[in-house]
Amino acid sequence: MAAHDDDINRGIRPARGSEDPAGQVAYLEQEIAVLRRKLADSPRHTRILEERIVELQTNLAGVSAQNERLANTLREARDQIVALKEEVDRLAQPPAGFGVFLQANEDGTCDIFTGGRKLRVNVSPSVELEDLRRGQEVMLNEALNVVEAMEFERAGDIVTLKEILEDGERALVVGHTDEERVVRLAEPLLDITIRSGDALLLDSRSGYVYEVVPKSEVEELVLEEVPDIDYDKIGGLGDQIELIRDAVELPYLHPDLFKEHELRPPKGILLYGPPGCGKTLIAKAVANSLAKKVAEVTGQPAGKSYFLNIKGPELLNKYVGETERHIRLVFQRAREKASEGTPVIVFFDEMESLFRTRGSGVSSDVENTIVPQLLAEIDGVEGLENVIVIGASNREDMIDPAILRPGRLDVKIKIERPDAEAAKDIFAKYLTPSLPLHADDLSEHTGSREAAAHAMIQSVVERMYTESEENRFLEVTYANGDKEVLYFKDFNSGAMIQNIVDRAKKWPSRHSWNRARRGCGSLISCRPAWTSSRRTRTCRTPPTRTTGPGFPVRRVSGSSSSAHSSPESRARTPDAPSTRWPIPASTCNTRTGCGRPQGPPQPVSFPRSGHAGAKVVIDLPTGAEAL
Structure with a gap:
């Protein structure tokens, strides 16, 4: 029996076909032993296999994560390479130029101004030719074709408008050195009203003016709004108010009577008297009352008049001829307003500060040219229609007598101290x-x-x-x-x-x-x-x-x-x-x-x-x- 077990341990099994019962029994026992051994070894192999499977799965997850990281790195590297290539291509491109759009042509081309030259170029399909406006800035490619529409120029030189030419698309302007120049009006300026004396923004390279600078020289010196002051708010000056009404309102309310009697409306009024007695207040009420009277006569819901309040001392300028030029601009503005049939009041407060008696200056003689300029504006070759000059002063003795003579400041009204x-x-x-x-x-x-x-x-x-x-x-x-x-x-x-x-x-x-x-x-x-x-x-x-x-x-x-x-x-x-x-x-x-x-x-x-x-x-x- 022991020998039989040894044979089994050595793997020697009896033949299955042995007719010896003992051999068959031994064979069966051997098979049973093998099966028992395999049955005993099966859970251990299963655990080993499961552990191996878990280990392989862990390794697989790590490899997958590493593979994903490598893939992301590759994608990032590829994107960086593409971006660098685009940057290199962009930097390698030639510079784009800029020009000013002049006009569109029937064949789909357009005329531009660039580099001191006027060119006819093609337009990119991405740009709507109908949307381009004269004076607008455009971007040009290497072939100088329009590839993009830009904004209007916002920087340049300041010039003063002198007059609009007959075609309405060009203007005569004056530079800071008094140099006159003909320029083109950009399309935005064609839709608004611009006046002589307005400050304009000029692109000296293209010769276009683009916009009106908010404050012109004249607007700094005059106030066009009609003050909201009535005669009812003025007390103790009933007689003076009646005189002013007769002098100012009657020529506008009854022009036929003046024409019938061959009367000439007064050109100016002088309000003089002590300070603080209502001279400036009356002048402010004149324009408001005149506007209401005109509305009553014409039947319009609201009358209109202009009140140019001249800030007298601010007209004075240290440069020779500048004060006279400002006076010309003031009266030019008044003539423009009066040409519409609207009465215009030009009010000089503290008149003696500007128009002193000629020859009375101690340190200067600026009044020798300022006074003649005012006289030329009041009754010079260019007449004043629908314009009345009102001066206020508490030192009327210092005003030049030529201004006070009849025909200029015809009506002189003294504003007395109140009784x-x-x-x-x-x-x-x-x-x-x-x-x-x-x-x-x-x-x-x-x-x-x-x-x-x-x-x-x-x-x-x-x-x-x-x-x-x-x-x-x-x-x-x-x-x-x-x-x-x-x-x-x-x-x-x-x-x-x-x-x-x-x-x-x-x-x-x-x-x-x-x-x-x-x-x-x-x-x-x-x-x-x-x-x-x-x-x-x-x-x-x-x-x-x-x-x-x-x-x-x-x-x-x-x-x-x-x-x-x-x-x-x-x-x-x-x-x-x-x-x-x-x-x-x-x-x-x-x-x-x-x-x-x-x-x-x-x-x-x-x-x-x-x-x-x-x-x-x-x-x-x-x-x-x-x-």
Whole structure:
């Protein structure tokens, strides 16, 4: 048996066909042993195979990931190679040029301007030839064919338009060196209205102007908008307003009557008088009123007029001839507007700053050419139709007499200082019943706001215009020995009245702001209005010393019975006081908080002079140098 087992261990099995039962049994046992051994070894082989399979799957996943990374790297490398190739090809291309489109032709070509040459080239199919506009910039390829449409040029030189030529597509412009040049108008400029004096953007290479620079020379100096000011907002100047209406509105409203009576409309109006009395305000209301009157006559829903407000001192220029050129541009603009049948008001404020008497200059003689230029514009060869020149000045004696003669500034209207009635009218414009009046003032007039406001105005005006010792300002002595006392009312003005009311309004407003948390309202009463009046009329600058004898010198700006009625009457009244400049004598005292000595008004002596505006010498008492 042991030998049999050894045979089995050595792999020697008995023959299956042995007839020996023992051999058959041994064979079967051997088979059973083999099967048992195989059965015992099968799970181990299975585990080995499973482990091998897992290992192979892990290796396969790693190889797949590596393969994917390599594939991505290859793709990135290929993309980089393609991009580098495109970059190399792009950098290797010749430069693209630019040109200016001139016009399209019937055969599908177009004319361009490039490099100082005019060329006829083809157009790429990707470019719509119908969409190209004259003056537009286009991109050119190596063969100088149009491949892309660009924008209009946005940089260049600034030139001034002189006139549009007859064909409407070209213009005559002036450069910064006064060099004239004919240029083409880009298509965007053909659709808008451009005027002489406008600043244009020029491409000097192509000869095209592309756009209007927002601010031209004239627009910096004039204001074309009509001010929203009516005559109703002006108080105390009813007579002067009627004179202006007759001079300005009648020629436009009734031209047939002027033609029938062979009357010539006035070319200009001079408004003169002390400062702050409404000269500029009246000029602003002229254009607005004229536009409304024209609308009423023509039946149009809205009338139209132009108000060219000239900023006088800004016309002055350090370069010779520039001021005269600006004046020509202003009147050229006025003629353009007036050619449409629309009235144009040219307003020169502070006229004496521009048109002084020729020969009166101390350090320069610029007025010797500025004044003749204005005279040539007013009544030169080129007439002014539908244009009225209005000048305002508080120093009409400094304006050249040639401007003031009949035929130029025909109508001369003096804007007087307001009297008591005019002061009431002005007060009523600012002190209205709609303001929050004090309860005490309302109770005195049975709650009537209109009566309370009227009484307040009446009280303030009476105290302002009373010729009392408290209201004495100064005493003047004329060269012939006559004396006259001037009161504060002689120096009143509409601007001063407005300032008085504004101060009276601020007084309760300040208390209202301080007590806003306690619900205290703003109440206007008569007392702060009168207090504001005293402060306004008394707080003036002290006189300053001059060289020489050391007397303070000032000019008197007051109204009196001998005041001049017109600039022409100055030579006829040599003994009359000047009526132009405020004299800050010892007007304030310690009671009013000005810190100046108390005392009566100081006497003023007038040296004899042949014209108004003579210097006034204030004889100060001893110890008054503190002023």
